Each structure stands twice: as C-alpha cells, then as structure tokens.
Amino acid sequence: xxxxxxxxxxxxYLDGGTGTVLQAKGLPTGTPPEIWNIENPEAVIELHKSYYxxxxxIVATNTFGVNCKKYDNYKELFAAAFTCxxxxxxxxxxxxxxxxxxGPTGRLLxxxxxxxxxxxxxxFSKSVIEGVKNGADLILIETMNDSLETKxxxxxxxxxxxxxxxxxxxxxxxxxxxxxxxxxxxxxxLEGLGVDAIGMNCSLGPDKMIPIVExxxxxxxxxxxxxxxxxxxxxxxxxTTFDKSAEEFSDICALLAKMGAGILGGCCGTSPEYIxxxxxxxxxxxxxxxxxxxxxxxxxxxxxxxxxQKLALIGERINPTGKAKLKEALRNDDMNYLxxxxxxxxxxxxxxxxxxxxxxxxxxxxxxKKAVEEIQAxxxxxxxxxxxxxxxxxxxxxxxxxxxxxNSVNGTExxxxxxxxxxxxxxxxxxxxxxxESGIPxxxxxxxxxxxxxxxxxxxxxxxxxxxxxxxxxLTVSSDKDSAxxxxxxxxxxxxxxxxxxxxxxxxxxxxxSRETINSAFFTMALENGLNCAIMNPxxxxxxxxxxxxxxxxxxxxxxxxxxxxxxxxxxxxxQAAVSDTKQDDLxxxxxxxxxxxxxxxxxxxxxxxxxxxIINGRIIPALNTVGDGFEKGKIFLxxxxxxxxxxxxxxxxxxxxxxxxxxxxSKGVVLATVKGDIHDIGKNIVKVLLESYGFTVYDLGRDVxxxxxxxxxxxxxxxxxxxxxxxxxxxxxMEETIKLLHQNRPxxxxxxxxxxxxxxxxxxxxxxxxxxxxxxxxxxxxxFYK
Amino acid sequence: MYTPAYFSIDxxxxxxDEKELKRRLSVSGDFDVSVYEKAIKxxxxxxxxxxxxxxxxxxxxxxxxxxxFVSFQSxxxxxxxxxxxxxxxxxxxxxxxxxxxxxxxxxxxxxxFFIYDAVGSALAESVCDIAExxxxxxxxxxxxxxxxxxxxxxxxxxxxxxxxxxxxxxGITLTETNLMIPQKSITAILAVSEEFGMRNAE
Numbered sequence: 001x002x003x004x005x006x007x008x009x010x011x012x013y014l015d016g017g018t019g020t021v022l023q024a025k026g027l028p029t030g031t032p033p034e035i036w037n038i039e040n041p042e043a044v045i046e047l048h049k050s051y052y053x054x055x056x057x058i059v060a061t062n063t064f065g066v067n068c069k070k071y072d073n074y075k076e077l078f079a080a081a082f083t084c085x086x087x088x089x090x091x092x093x094x095x096x097x098x099x100x101x102x103g104p105t106g107r108l109l110x111x112x113x114x115x116x117x118x119x120x121x122x123x124f125s126k127s128v129i130e131g132v133k134n135g136a137d138l139i140l141i142e143t144m145n146d147s148l149e150t151k152x153x154x155x156x157x158x159x160x161x162x163x164x165x166x167x168x169x170x171x172x173x174x175x176x177x178x179x180x181x182x183x184x185x186x187x188x189x190l191e192g193l194g195v196d197a198i199g200m201n202c203s204l205g206p207d208k209m210i211p212i213v214e215x216x217x218x219x220x221x222x223x224x225x226x227x228x229x230x231x232x233x234x235x236x237x238x239x240t241t242f243d244k245s246a247e248e249f250s251d252i253c254a255l256l257a258k259m260g261a262g263i264l265g266g267c268c269g270t271s272p273e274y275i276x277x278x279x280x281x282x283x284x285x286x287x288x289x290x291x292x293x294x295x296x297x298x299x300x301x302x303x304x305x306x307x308x309q310k311l312a313l314i315g316e317r318i319n320p321t322g323k324a325k326l327k328e329a330l331r332n333d334d335m336n337y338l339x340x341x342x343x344x345x346x347x348x349x350x351x352x353x354x355x356x357x358x359x360x361x362x363x364x365x366x367x368x369k370k371a372v373e374e375i376q377a378x379x380x381x382x383x384x385x386x387x388x389x390x391x392x393x394x395x396x397x398x399x400x401x402x403x404x405x406x407n408s409v410n411g412t413e414x415x416x417x418x419x420x421x422x423x424x425x426x427x428x429x430x431x432x433x434x435x436x437e438s439g440i441p442x443x444x445x446x447x448x449x450x451x452x453x454x455x456x457x458x459x460x461x462x463x464x465x466x467x468x469x470x471x472x473x474x475l476t477v478s479s480d481k482d483s484a485x486x487x488x489x490x491x492x493x494x495x496x497x498x499x500x501x502x503x504x505x506x507x508x509x510x511x512x513x514s515r516e517t518i519n520s521a522f523f524t525m526a527l528e529n530g531l532n533c534a535i536m537n538p539x540x541x542x543x544x545x546x547x548x549x550x551x552x553x554x555x556x557x558x559x560x561x562x563x564x565x566x567x568x569x570x571x572x573x574x575x576q577a578a579v580s581d582t583k584q585d586d587l588x589x590x591x592x593x594x595x596x597x598x599x600x601x602x603x604x605x606x607x608x609x610x611x612x613x614x615i616i617n618g619r620i621i622p623a624l625n626t627v628g629d630g631f632e633k634g635k636i637f638l639x640x641x642x643x644x645x646x647x648x649x650x651x652x653x654x655x656x657x658x659x660x661x662x663x664x665x666x667s668k669g670v671v672l673a674t675v676k677g678d679i680h681d682i683g684k685n686i687v688k689v690l691l692e693s694y695g696f697t698v699y700d701l702g703r704d705v706x707x708x709x710x711x712x713x714x715x716x717x718x719x720x721x722x723x724x725x726x727x728x729x730x731x732x733x734x735m736e737e738t739i740k741l742l743h744q745n746r747p748x749x750x751x752x753x754x755x756x757x758x759x760x761x762x763x764x765x766x767x768x769x770x771x772x773x774x775x776x777x778x779x780x781x782x783x784x785f786y787k
Numbered sequence: 788m789y790t791p792a793y794f795s796i797d798x799x800x801x802x803x804d805e806k807e808l809k810r811r812l813s814v815s816g817d818f819d820v821s822v823y824e825k826a827i828k829x830x831x832x833x834x835x836x837x838x839x840x841x842x843x844x845x846x847x848x849x850x851x852x853x854x855x856f857v858s859f860q861s862x863x864x865x866x867x868x869x870x871x872x873x874x875x876x877x878x879x880x881x882x883x884x885x886x887x888x889x890x891x892x893x894x895x896x897x898x899x900f901f902i903y904d905a906v907g908s909a910l911a912e913s914v915c916d917i918a919e920x921x922x923x924x925x926x927x928x929x930x931x932x933x934x935x936x937x938x939x940x941x942x943x944x945x946x947x948x949x950x951x952x953x954x955x956x957x958g959i960t961l962t963e964t965n966l967m968i969p970q971k972s973i974t975a976i977l978a979v980s981e982e983f984g985m986r987n988a989e
Binding site for chain 2: 107374634642643680686728
C-alpha cells in the first residue's frame with residue numbers, strides 16, 4: 001500500500017535518535033553522523049536495521065546535516081546514506097519505507113538572516129533531487145525552527161518530486177517555534193501547501209508535548225507526527241543524559257497516541273529500545289485519521305486569524321488608488337511610507353493588512369515582493385496579497401511567510417485558470433469576486449451562482465470551499481439605488497449556502513457627500529447580515545465606531561472590554577497632549593529636545609503663516625547646529641543627537657510637501673548601504689537620519705548589500721555620493737570591492753566610508769574618497785560635496 | 788561524549804547593567820537610566836533568554852589551543868587558559884523576539900533603533916552573567932572569553948556553536964560571515980581554574 005493511503009488507515013512508526021546511538025557505537029564527538037555513511041556504513045546499516053526490527057515503518061536516511069552548501073560531496077553522501085538504508089531494509093516486509101531526511105540549512109532566512117528564499121529553495125532542491133534519484137519513498141523535513149525555511153523546503157520538495165511530504169517543527173514550552181509561529185499558523189501554512197503529515201519533533205520530552213499535541217488535534221485535518229526527545233537533558237556526574245526512561249517515554253507516547261498522534265517516533269536521546277516499547281504500547285490502540293476541521297484560516301509567521309470566529313478587519317491603506325503620497329513613495333522605491341502605514345494600521349488593531357502596489361509605471365512584481373518582505377519585518381499581521389496580475393500574486397505568495405489571503409479570483413475562465421493553480425501550489429485563502437464574463441449579476445441569487453461556480457472549479461484543483469471567501473461586491477449606491485440592498489441580500493444568501501464573505505465596504509458611497517456617514521451605516525447593515533471580513537480604513541472614526549458598537553451590541557464583546565478600550569484610546573489622541581511640552585511655535589526647542597511628534601506638528605502649524613524656506617533656514621538648521629555643536633563638544637550624546645535629527649526630519653517632511661516645485665532639492669542624494677556580508681546597520685542608520693535631518697535625500701539600500709546592487713542603484717538614482725558602512729574586519733574586503741566597482745562603473749561617484757574597524761589610513765588603503773570618523777562628519781562631507 | 792545541557796532564564800530576573808548601557812549608548816557624564824525605561828521594558832518583554840553549555844577538556848601548547856571539537860591559535864586565550872585543564876563552553880541568546888523587534892525598529896526609526904540595540908546588547912551581557920553564575924556554580928573560573936575577542940578567531944564561532952548544538956537548542960544560526968543571529972547572542976569560554984598549581988609551570 002502507498003504511504004499516502006496507509007497514513008489514513010494505520011498508525012505508523014518512525015525511527016528514533018541517530019547521533020546518540022552512533023556515538024555509543026564509537027562516533028567521536030564533533031564528527032557529524034553523516035560522515036559514517038561513507039566511513040563506517042556497517043554501523044549506519046546496523047542502526048537502521050535495529051529501528052526496523054524495533055517496529056519502525058519508516059527509517060530516515062542519515063542525512064540530517066547534509067546539503068550542497070555544507071558538503072561538496074553531498075551527492076556521494078546521499079547515495080551512501082540510501083545504500084545503507086536499503087541494505088538495512090533487505091528482507092523486511094513491504095511496510096518498511098525509507099524517508100529522505102532533510103534538516104535545516106543552519107542559516108536564517110531574510111529579513112532577519114542572510115539567506116534568500118530562492119537560495120534556500122535551491123539548496124533544498126538539490127537534496128530532494130538526490131533523494132528522488134536514490135529511491136526515497138517519502139520526504140521528511142524535520143527539526144525546522146523557522147516557518148519560512150520550512151516553506152522553502154516544502155516548495156523545493158513539491159517542485160522536484162511527487163513524493164509524500166512529512167514535516168515536523170520544533171516547538172518549545174511556550175507552544176511556539178523559536179522564531180514565533182503557533183501550531184495553528186504552521187498547520188494553516190503546511191495544509192495550504194498540501195503536505196501529507198505534519199507535527200513536531202525534538203526540544204521537548206513527550207510529557208511537555210501534550211499541550212502542543214492538544215492544539216494539533218484541535219486544528220489539524222492532516223495526520224499528526226510526534227517525535228519527542230527522551231525527556232530533558234540532565235547533567236549527572238559530568239555526563240549529560242535524558243531524564244525519561246524507555247518505559248516512561250512509551251507510557252506518555254501512548255497517551256499522545258490516544259490524543260490523536262498517528263505517526264510516532266523518537267528524537268534526541270531515544271534508541272531502538274524506546275521505539276520498541278513505544279510500538280508495543282500503542283500498536284493495538286484504535287486509530288482514526290484526523291477529521292476535516294473546516295477552518296478558514298490565514299496566517300503570518302506568528303499567528304493565525306480564523307475567519308468566522310471573529311469579524312476580520314482588513315486594513316486597506318496600502319493601496320495607491322487615490323493616494324498621492326503612496327504613489328510617490330512607490331515610484332521612488334521608498335518603503336518607509338508604506339511601512340509606517342502598516343504599523344499605524346496594526347496599532348488600530350486590524351486583523352489583516354491588504355497590500356496592493358499596482359501602479360502602471362513601476363515593476364509591480366519586484367515592488368510587491370519587496371513590500372511583502374519588508375512589511376513582514378515590521379508587523380506580524382497576516383497579509384492580503386492584492387493584485388490583478390497573477391504573476392504578481394504568484395511571486396508574492398511564494399515568498400510570503402505564512403498562509404496569505406489572496407485578492408482575488410473571479411468567475412471568468414481567464415481568472416480561474418490563472419489564480420487557482422497558484423493556490424494549489426503555494427496555499428492561501430482566496431477572495432472570490434462574484435463577477436464573470438457577463439459582468440456583475442444584478443441579483444443575489446446570480447451572485448451566489450458565480451460563487452458556486454468558482455468553488456466547484458476550485459475543487460478540481462484540490463482547493464476546498466473553506467479556503468474561499470466570497471466578495472459579493474459593494475457597488476456605488478448613487479448610480480443604482482438597489483445596489484446596497486442586493487449586496488446585503490447576497491451576504492445573507494451566501495452565508496446560508498456555507499460561504500464566508502468579505503466586502504470592500506466604502507465603495508458603496510462613491511460619488512456621495514459625507515461618505516463616512518453612508519459607509520458606517522452600510523457597514524453595520526452588512527455586519528447584521530453576517531459579513532465576516534471587511535476591507536476598510538481603520539482611521540475612519542465612523543467605521544470603527546460602527547464596528548465596536550456592533551460587536552458590543554451583538555454579544556461578541558465579553559464585558560465590553562474591546563469597546564471600552566477602543567473608546568479610551570480614541571479619547572487619548574496623543575498629538576494634542578504632547579504639544580504642551582513645548583511652546584506651540586518653538587520648533588527649535590522641539591528639535592533640540594528631540595520631541596519628534598511636537599516638531600512635526602509645530603512645523604505643520606508654522607507653515608500656515610511662514611515661508612517654508614524661512615522655516616528651514618531660520619529654525620531647523622540653527623537648531624541642528626546647536627545640537628551638532630553640543631555633540632562635538634561632548635555635551636550632547638548620540639541618543640539625543642539622533643532624536644533631534646529625527647525630529648528635524650519629521651519637520652522637514654512637512655515642509656517639503658509645501659515647497660514650490662523646483663525648490664525641493666532632490667539632487668542632493670546620497671546612496672547608503674552596509675556592505676555585503678555585514679548585517680550591522682546601526683552605523684549606517686545613524687548616518688542616514690543625520691543626513692536626512694539636513695535635507696539630503698537618502699537612498700537606503702539596507703544591510704548585506706552586494707557591490708553590483710550598490711553600483712546599479714547609484715546609476716539608477718543618478719547619485720554621485722555613496723556612503724558605505726562596515727563593522728567587521730572581515731567585511732572590509734567587500735567594502736574595497738564595492739569601491740573598486742563603483743570607481744570603474746561610475747567614475748563620477750565618490751565614496752565615503754565609516755564603521756568601527758576603519759580609520760583614515762585604512763580608508764585610504766581601500767581607496768575610499770572620504771572617511772567619516774563619526775556621523776556628524778558624514779554630514780560635513782556631504783555638505784562639502786554638494787557645495 | 789559532551790552532550791550540551793540547556794536552560795531558560797526567567798526574564799523577570801534580568802536587570803539592566805547601567806554602566807554597560809551607558810557605554811553602549813556612547814554617553815558619558817551624568818546618566819539617567821529612566822529615560823530608557825520604555826526601551827528596556829519593550830526589549831525585555833520580547834526576550835526569551837536561554838543558555839546551553841558543555842564542560843570539556845582543553846590543552847594548550849604554546850599558543851595552540853585544543854578543544855575536543857576545534858583547535859586554533861590564540862595568544863590571548865592561551866594566557867587566560869594557563870594552568871587549566873577544563874573549560875565550560877557556553878552560549879546565551881535573548882531569542883528571536885528581540886531580533887524581530889530590532890529589525891522592526893531599524894526600519895521605523897534610527898534613533899529608537901540605536902537605543903533599543905544598545906539596550907539589547909546590555910541585556911545580553913546581563914543574561915550572560917546570570918548564565919555564567921548558574922553554569923559554574925561553586926567552581927572557581929577565569930574571566931570568560933568570547934570568539935572574536937582579542938586574537939581568538941571569529942571562525943571558531945562555527946565550531947563552538949556546533950559543539951553546543953546551539954542551532955537546535957537556542958535557535959542561533961550563523962551568517963556566511965560567521966555573525967550570530969539572533970544578534971543579541973553571546974558565546975563564551977570559561978576556563979576552570981581548579982589546578983592552581985599548574986600556573987607555576989607556565
């Protein structure tokens with residue numbers, strides 16, 4: 001029987017620990033176990049065989065630490081590992097399988113680490129290809145600490161094989177991965193990707209896994225894998241052992257089996273004895289595969305949002321339609337504005353953020369990928385990836401860390417055949433618009449029919465109805481007086497037919513005065529009819545009032561906690577309270593004291609009566625000079641200098657918008673980057689904020705930036721001043737290479753360098769044009785350069 | 788066999804070392820720590836301090852230092868190790884939550900990032916002090932020494948973390964250039980100075 005069928009009918013057993021058993025056979029400390037595939041295959045064969053004999057159905061190859069980055073001879077190591085496993089299996093029954101064992105790469109993915117998603121997929125792909133070549137029966141991706149790396153491994157497995165995929169992650173006692181994901185968020189992502197079994201291994205003993213197995217039993221529709229350690233490590237007489245005996249281990253595992261764990265094995269500290277006892281105690285327990293939980297879930301790298309359990313607010317602010325500032329930011333490839341919108345919406349307690357970066361004149365694919373990666377670096381809210389271009393959806397879904405909401409598919413053949421395969425491949429919950437080739441139906445019944453058509457078609461791709469949320473479309477009521485009524489009716493009808501619904505609520509009021517009045521009323525009506533998700537503006541007081549009031553009135557807000565919290569936070573508008581710290585017009589004071597919000601608000605106020613350039617030259621620059629002098633004399637220190645600089649920048653932003661065209665001097669640009677291999681961006685960021693405070697336009701390329709990218713950006717921005725930072729002696733060569741490449745390819749460009757390990761001599765040696773001993777110095781260099 | 792042991796540290800017990808914070812912020816003269824209270828609270832709230840360690844034999848031959856898992860040259864460390872036959876090797880981390888927070892701050896505000904980063908560094912040192920005390924107990928030890936410090940090559944980091952199984956136990960990974968992530972992590976060698984008599988031999 002095939003594994004995919006077996007796991008639905010029977011309890012299956014994996015093997016136990018490898019390292020500890022091989023060490024007992026003489027593997028020296030510090031020697032990776034995989035080396036023995038070649039150097040001592042007999043021991044590895046014996047190990048596998050002893051697990052098969054103990055009752056394991058599946059033995060994992062001794063390849064946990066093997067990948068193409070760690071070993072040049074990885075192909076040979078994989079081949080040898082499979083030879084060992086196959087030899088061990090000889091003469092066993094036909095219920096014995098070999099799993100290609102894949103462990104983590106040992107590097108963390110971007111944005112926290114330095115490994116790119118595609119690079120990770122490539123590393124895993126090479127391993128998968130070897131597994132397929134050598135006759136693996138399934139792929140076991142195990143001991144994964146990070147959700148995005150897990151996704152990269154699964155994507156690689158799906159791209160390069162049709163083998164069953166088992167995935168286990170490492171949870172700690174807080175019931176989360178070390179990088180933050182909850183069981184439900186992992187289940188959502190992995191079920192979306194269509195893996196065959198999911199679960200947990202390592203880190204904890206079986207007793208500590210009970211609460212995690214409980215969560216899996218509650219949420220997982222997929223067979224559950226549990227591979228605990230032999231308890232916790234304890235040091236006894238200078239030696240480390242694990243605190244659970246085979247007897248205790250297997251007793252608790254029997255309990256886990258009763259809770260729903262269908263695929264059992266052991267991890268660190270377990271041996272064939274543990275597995276044998278485990279098999280003996282669980283073999284005769286009745287087994288049934290997990291039932292379909294029918295949860296509609298979207299997730300991020302930390303948590304999940306279950307649609308239907310709570311009204312989901314989807315923040316709509318990251319969408320350039322009608323937003324000049326965002327458009328400009330997108331055109332300039334400037335993520336800062338977008339990130340602050342993300343954070344502000346998150347503070348308004350929305351559940352999901354919509355991300356749409358569609359502008360005709362930009363590269364939407366590249367921008368969407370960057371936006372998704374960057375937004376996920378500042379907020380852990382799940383995202384709704386929003387584009388009319390399926391290629392954009394695909395690239396973003398691929399790198400998204402979690403299970404996204406996808407906006408959208410509709411009932412046209414073109415849309416369904418383009419979008420549905422993406423969800424099959426990468427997972428996601430779909431927003432389905434009720435329109436098709438013949439347009440938007442006039443009646444609720446017809447809209448339901450479109451929804452049903454989409455759901456039917458999705459089924460043929462293995463996408464279940466639970467992963468479809470229907471948007472019955474809110475159309476402008478001013479052009480059709482019945483439109484609101486039809487939409488509301490559709491919501492109700494869809495709900496009775498088992499669909500969850502979502503709406504872009506504010507479309508309804510287009511063309512009418514006081515739109516918020518109409519929007520808020522319509523929102524309440526839609527909620528009353530059973531709306532589950534609303535794409536809306538969380539800064540609209542009317543809409544937020546409606547939402548909190550509805551939840552309170554509808555018994556959805558136990559003891560009115562949310563409502564009261566909302567009202568209190570709405571009353572405490574911070575801007576007004578803060579200004580009292582300084583005089584209403586004392587911009588200099590606000591900058592010197594580093595009161596950022598005050599500086600912004602005062603600048604805004606001053607602009608009503610004062611000339612923008614006067615504010616800059618008469619107030620901002622003198623204030624900055626005061627602070628700069630104090631810093632150089634050792635009276636003011638770095639934290640305050642930075643606060644002041646940021647205050648000045650915020651004031652500057654207000655003023656820039658009011659400067660007559662032509663006077664906003666964008667020619668004074670500086671490209672900044674921390675060089676390849678270096679992940680410290682402190683120094684670079686300090687320089688950035690100071691330069692910005694003096695009105696320079698900074699193009700911040702981030703950290704760990706390749707020389708080619710820096711040259712490319714300097715050319716793209718037509719920018720002749722480049723600042724490079726390096727904090728490690730080991731990364732100075734990368735700085736030297738960057739300078740060389742810049743001088744070769746952009747002779748007009750000058751390079752200033754700085755960083756803890758540099759001095760003037762060193763800077764000269766690597767042919768830098770300027771050396772900035774500290775951040776203030778970089779301002780002087782830039783001022784001199786643009787004189 | 789040197790299987791690493793590991794433990795969590797209650798973040799409630801982690802206090803800020805004002806002197807260290809002051810140094811990290813490049814502030815001299817009067818220092819009012821209360822200004823940084825919000826940053827300290829935020830970083831602590833995101834931290835999940837953990838440590839892991841092994842106790843291993845160590846030998847020195849001139850500047851050549853040999854642990855069971857790595858050998859390398861270092862004059863500074865060999866001085867520190869003189870007369871010692873054993874050492875604890877350990878790692879601590881504030882965890883990925885702090886890394887996420889810092890990554891977020893770096894994108895939102897340079898000023899806050901600078902402060903939060905300094906707070907993170909100072910807290911990591913405090914965690915390291917706590918872990919050191921828990922690991923050595925009553926055993927007299929030399930001052931701890933970290934890879935990358937003095938002339939101890941940073942490349943040793945990879946072998947140290949691997950011997951400590953730190954990726955699995957603490958979630959510490961290395962970049963291609965041997966930098967630890969989470970960045971607020973510390974590895975250290977703590978020489979056991981039991982053999983006082985051996986000192987004279989050097």
